[in-house]
Amino acid sequence: MDFQLSEDQQALKEGVRTFCDGRISADQLRELEKEAFDRDLWGELAEMGVFGLRLPESEGGVGLGSADAVVVFEELGRCLAPGPLVWSHLLAGRVEGAASGECVVGGLDLLGRGEDPVLVEHLAHIDALVVLREEGVYKVAPGSLEGAPIETPLDPFTPVHHVASLPEGECIADAAEAAQLRVEGAALASALMLGIAEQTQEMATEYAKGREQFNRPIGSFQAIKHILADMFVRQELARAAVYAAGATLDDPEVGSVRRAVSTAKLVAGEAAMKNSRSCVQVHGGMGYTWEMPVHYYLKRTWVLENVFGGVEEHALQVAEEIGERG
Amino acid sequence: MDFQLSEDQQALKEGVRTFCDGRISADQLRELEKEAFDRDLWGELAEMGVFGLRLPESEGGVGLGSADAVVVFEELGRCLAPGPLVWSHLLAGRVEGAASGECVVGGLDLLGRGEDPVLVEHLAHIDALVVLREEGVYKVAPGSLEGAPIETPLDPFTPVHHVASLPEGECIADAAEAAQLRVEGAALASALMLGIAEQTQEMATEYAKGREQFNRPIGSFQAIKHILADMFVRQELARAAVYAAGATLDDPEVGSVRRAVSTAKLVAGEAAMKNSRSCVQVHGGMGYTWEMPVHYYLKRTWVLENVFGGVEEHALQVAEEIGERG
């Protein structure tokens, strides 16, 4: 057992971080606010191997595993990289051009869902839409959907269309694969939320060191210190859970994959939600402005909480295993 | 509207407080630990009018209302007065000798209960047992019960018997009255918990002012201050809710009685539970000893949370009203 990053993983992580710092900084992100998508950036992400990461090298991929993928998505979450990252990654190898970035693949998860309004993310930017249904994985031509764009989406970087009618599309994989994609999607969404939890903790800590009130840095007050300490602990817990989900996906003999992934989604979701809220609070009035990027993190978290199963579903998933063995 | 204590209520409250300070102090309580009941004290409480408080003067009672009763029970909760106070108060006028204290009345609430083990409180000390059932209120002779005493009860002042067989007893009131007694019981239990919330807040505040670590009173640290501030707010919220329940029982036109009472049980329960836990934490190691009376409060709260409806039941009660009007 060596539950730490390998040297290769460390290098991978640093590479992605360096790329994101230079290409998806807060200022650059702000400029993307209008369009919420950048085809050039997408190509660069593809080139870095984000989408083909787990595709075998023989199929043009990077040939890495889920443990590597969660590390990459952790970094992408940190910088709030926009676009249907998870879907395009999941469908690499199944949809032509997904790995290379030539085909931007979006998705819609109808598994375990009620009769909510059908909201499709990034519809205007995708070349293929994949739908997870009980019966299997379906590919739908985005142009065939009847839908109206929502003018003010929750997350400025996650535009949505409200779709009135969804064609069935072409079945490209069976029910078992749909379920598997959903589990992998949940793990990657967790990794994005882990990145959010880390970044908001670091932003809040930096701000608390610099901001002075009552002639002291606010970070010298216990009330603020203890908020930050709790943020740190949630981030550490989330990291362990997300990495465990990745490692378990790669080697299902070390534990229950579903349980590990549900745990990651629950714990990373809570970390991202509470940390981004705390980040607003520590920033005070500035955290409530549009200009400071703090709110982007909370809004993205709300989006990620609503894909690949919500809190209750994953909690029940864990309970089911506990109950079986009880 | 004058949602403050009247002069009479203020005097009543102070009278009970003075009595409790002199007769049920922490030291005196500790001496009661073995027996958990003091017949003399019971007589004195009766003489003060605790049981006959809401009985008309024509029937030998004090002729006051529920708003007065919650004030009295708030004070009794503060000092953890032992014995089946609520039951004897509820049954005054319905069971001979309850108001005068000659007949100690205990009770068992089977309404809305599952098939939990039947645990009867204070069985060894009561002269009459009253059972609330769907069909009505039943009076059972305590001696007719087959039960074994539990050697280590949760709360040292609330001895329980595990009863294997419970006779039906004599029906003394109908289903509507059973339901009404239960609502009143919930209000009085809330008042006891309000007293617990207040007392634990005050104990913790006093301790924090006196206890020094790192050359400062621990109450000068924000971490401790903010715990205490939250305790204070919970107590204030609980007081408003409990008094509102009392006032609404007296004058049902000012609001929904069930909603007011359920609100009181929820809010006072949470205040008592969180404040008694916080009181342990603020006291540090000393709070974990048997000698300091802090733990009595938490244990009593657990007992009170389990009578006249628990958290979920009362929350659903409020939801039902919200939903009807929705």
Added chain:
Amino acid sequence: MDLRYSDSDEAFRKELREWLAEAVPAHGSPPDAADWAGRRAYDTGWQRKLYDAGYAGINWPKEYGGRDASLTEQLVYYEESARARAPYIGVNFVGILHGGPTLISEGTDVQKERHIGPILRGEQVWCQGFSEPGAGSDLAALKTRAERDGDHYVLNGHKIWTSFAQVADYCELLVRTDPDARKHRGISWLGIPMGLEGMEIRPLPTLTGEGEFSEVFLENVRVPVDCLVGAENDGWRVTNVTLAFERGTAFATDMVVFQEVMRELAAVAKRVTRNGAAAWEDRSLRAEVGHLAAEVEAVWAMVKYTVSEADRTGVPSVSASGVKLYFTELKQRIGETCMRVLGRATLSREDVDGLPCQSFVYEALQSLSMTIAAGSSQIQRNIISERILGLPREPR
């Protein structure tokens, strides 16, 4: 201990309810949030109607044209206004609830003549220039300077979180008139006209996307000395006198609205489907909503308790900080539950399929400011622990 309103309170309620039943629909729908001229007209128009009907300045003394309502009447006013969905106080907020009361208490006759009537009739809009980038929780650290030059002050500084600056006629401005005094001692309260030379207003959009706040930059702005309200360097005290006007009723409207929000949440939960049935069928969700509704009910009882105390003693209850602290955090928790019930529909901030995405998402976002503005939760806990519980101050 009596929750029953008096006959005269009930008579007031009846009369007000009848008036609102006609006046509210007649006033029409509010204009678009970005239409500032329209908003000013809408809000001040409503204020004028209140004035004509005798409901303006509900808590102002009669001699200044207010209603001087008792605190219970004020509660009735807030209840009925919220129930009738009457227009919010909007751009009149600072004038009616803050600037006006301050002038009544501390202004000269000339100042009162200039402002009181116009504010009450909706003819004069005020904004607030208190906070600065470096003076938030620590308001007394403000640095905006006012230097005396003959019969003028020359103002230099930078204010932030100024609401409705775009449409205001006057600004209540806290400035430092004595830079050498200890920080609370060198502050003065000015009521200055807007639109002066050297004044720049820059919008400050919030995370809700709204633009009702601005930053105000002051560069050598000259204002006549008669803008000074109260004595020079006595501005900290002047600032605090107005707080007594509210005496615990600050969140009353909001709480009545939130009782309504809880019912709306239940209604939404009956409509959305989860696990093959209406979400409301789920005990756990019902219990959660019921628990939150109970907390709204309890905090509303706490307001009544606080108001009754203030009615008796004439001073605001110490519990007002507690109401603020509890209610603002409760609003955030309710916001989270609303978001969860709507689920994926919250990805849209416009209503979809008849679900109230617009208002639920807005409330959830807006609630984030509540634990920051007007004394953060951390500051409230300091106040409660030090001023009410008497715990020792931290070493500085």
Added chain:
Amino acid sequence: MDLRYSDSDEAFRKELREWLAEAVPAHGSPPDAADWAGRRAYDTGWQRKLYDAGYAGINWPKEYGGRDASLTEQLVYYEESARARAPYIGVNFVGILHGGPTLISEGTDVQKERHIGPILRGEQVWCQGFSEPGAGSDLAALKTRAERDGDHYVLNGHKIWTSFAQVADYCELLVRTDPDARKHRGISWLGIPMGLEGMEIRPLPTLTGEGEFSEVFLENVRVPVDCLVGAENDGWRVTNVTLAFERGTAFATDMVVFQEVMRELAAVAKRVTRNGAAAWEDRSLRAEVGHLAAEVEAVWAMVKYTVSEADRTGVPSVSASGVKLYFTELKQRIGETCMRVLGRATLSREDVDGLPCQSFVYEALQSLSMTIAAGSSQIQRNIISERILGLPREPR
């Protein structure tokens, strides 16, 4: 990033599991909590069996008779011991996990000779005399004096929270040897025999009703100078060296036990009836239990992460404070849920109708100490924010 145990770890697990399968049942049931002689015999007897089988001092260096297991082997050891419900370390706690390691690192040859072997074989029981009534969170404020008198120290003071003092042979005692030095600088670490003249032990029952803690009063107790471990006045450093021995595994047993508790909770929820059906039928309860179980799983992953980090670097991970903080508060939340599921049955601390009242109530009560002992949650948050996040210290 690999969660798979190595072949040699798995071989160790297999061998240990087989041994435990025989040894645990053979050791019989633990004696009554109040039977101190019996408890000492039971716990030290088990220690002797561990020793004979080669599992004693799992983390001690080989040269001192320990197993010097890798950290992953230690995890395996804790997992298997918990799963086999092997006897707890009990009265051996201080000797094996604290006093012994301190002596190994800092003791003289004579001291090692006197203590190491006997501790490992269960022949010598130690207790801890660190905390004092006035020195809890602020341990370095301790006042117990040791004054040099020839080749003896004369001890005067009052220790508290001394576990197993009734049955201990030795005590690790922190004393002040230089009252004039700054508070961390005048402290020394002594290993003194129990039962000396002038020493009084007074039981200190906890709110669980148990009596494993005592207060120890020292009045002119004379101990030979060769009880001193490490240099005089260097006791603060000596105290801290042993912490490195655990390197993040402190709660491993507890966490494995709590994975089991979650399963037991589910089993109980299937048995008790609520609203006319098994409590477990209620989605909300299942979701709550599932969420708590996920947190236990996550914190267990955090331990593995921490241990792997320590394995690589040889120093304890900074995250150990985080594990402590999160897990202890989680235990309290689990305790609350267990109490609620049992409902009214918790009024009894004895099992009724086969429900585990005894263990559930005990855990809920015992968990209250977890956020206080060994550095309260407040202290942990200070440590994390100052030492890990680098936030400035408070002014003193």
